[in-house]
Amino acid sequence: MTGESTAQAAATGATGAPPAVRVTGLWKRFGEQIAVSGIDLELPAGRFIGLVGPNGAGKTTTLSMVTGLLRPxxxxxxxxxxxxxxxxxxxxxxxxxxxxxxxxxxxxSGRELLAYTGRLRGLPGDEVDKRATQLLDVLDLAGAQHKLVVDYSTGMRKKIGLAAALLHNPEVLFLDEPFEGVDPVSAQTIRGVLERYTASGATVVFSSHVMELVESLCDWVAVMAAGRIRAQGPLADVRGEAASLQDAFLELVGANGRDSGHSLDWLGGTR
Structure with missing residues (x-):
């Protein structure tokens, strides 16, 4: 779905409630490099949303501006x-x-990090302790709760970071490559927590360049390339007649039919 009016109507919904995220005319330059080129984006509430694109598409820059970490x-x-x-x-x-x-x-330690995060958020101490215990248990970190974070593996760091992000029960959760470098067991645990979170009516927005993952998790997708939004809408609409989201994505970013090996006739073969 590329029509702005259709995406806007779907994002706002029949109730007239505002979308989870509304981006209008967003630009970001770094010197002569344009990282984000005047994008408009509306993401509906209560959905599992994927922001997908190749490396260098502008996904991280966009999420940084959306979450207030980088001024547009x-x-x-x-x-x-x-x-x-x-x-x-x-x-x-x-x-x-x-x-x-x-x-x-x-x-x-993992528990101390959650306690500190909860106090920064202004939560009562008893409530922080209760939520921290539940999150540590669900994310399979209870056995490492008194271990220093410096000694955590990549997967454990992602899970404790997710716990900190969820501790105050936000309406919208933003994740930048949350499964990058994560083992399959930790990935399945994270996935289960996120699916439970969106089932409660909250919104998840996560960036990725792994189309299979996005297709299995998301019901709404925005495709980004070269700092622009190429398509946005329900997964089925963005995929269209393509066999998979991967095929639709390659078509949208203009990568179909690209021959990367025609000039490498020297690679392999007889030396």
């Missing part, structure tokens, strides 16, 4: 009807973020 050169972002830059306190209370290249307080 131009444009506006609203989260559940609140402007990210005009009302940052209200927005940050409503979102959870698991960024790429997650930085954690590594000299805290």
């Amino acid at each position: 050169d131009q444009g506006s972002v609203e989260i559940v009807g609140h402007d990210v830059w005009h009302d940052p306190v209200e927005v940050k209370a409503r979102i959870g973020v698991l960024p790429e290249g997650l930085r954690l307080f590594e000299r805290l």
Whole structure:
């Protein structure tokens, strides 16, 4: 689905409630490089949404601006009807973020990290302890809760980061490559938590370049390439007549039919 009016109507819904995310005319340049080129994007509430694109498409830059981590050169972002830059306190209370290249307080234990995060969020101590215990248990971190985060594996770090992002029960959760470098067991655990979260009516927005993963998880997709949105809408609409989301994605980004080996006739063969 590429029609802006159709996507906007679907994102807003019949009730007239605001979309989870509304992006209008968003631009970001780094020197001469245009990373995000005036995108418009509307993401519906209560859905599992994939922001997909090749490496360098602008996904991380877009999510950084949407979540208030990076100021755009131009444009506006609203989260559940609140402007990210005009009302940052209200927005940050409503979102959870698991960024790429997650930085954690590594000299805290997993439980201490959650306790600290909860206090920063203004949650009562008893409630923080209760939620932390539940999250550590569900994410299979209870046995490592007193271990320093510096000693956590990649999968464990992703899970404790997810626990911190979920602790205050946000309305919208943003995840940048949440399954990157994660073993299959940890990935399945994370997936189960996210599916339970969206089933409650919350919204997940996650970026990825793994089409099979997005197709198995998401019911709404936005395809990004070269800093622009190429398509957005329900998964079935974006996939269209293609056999898979991978095929539709390759067509949308102009990669179908590209021959990467025609000039490598020297590779392999007789030396």
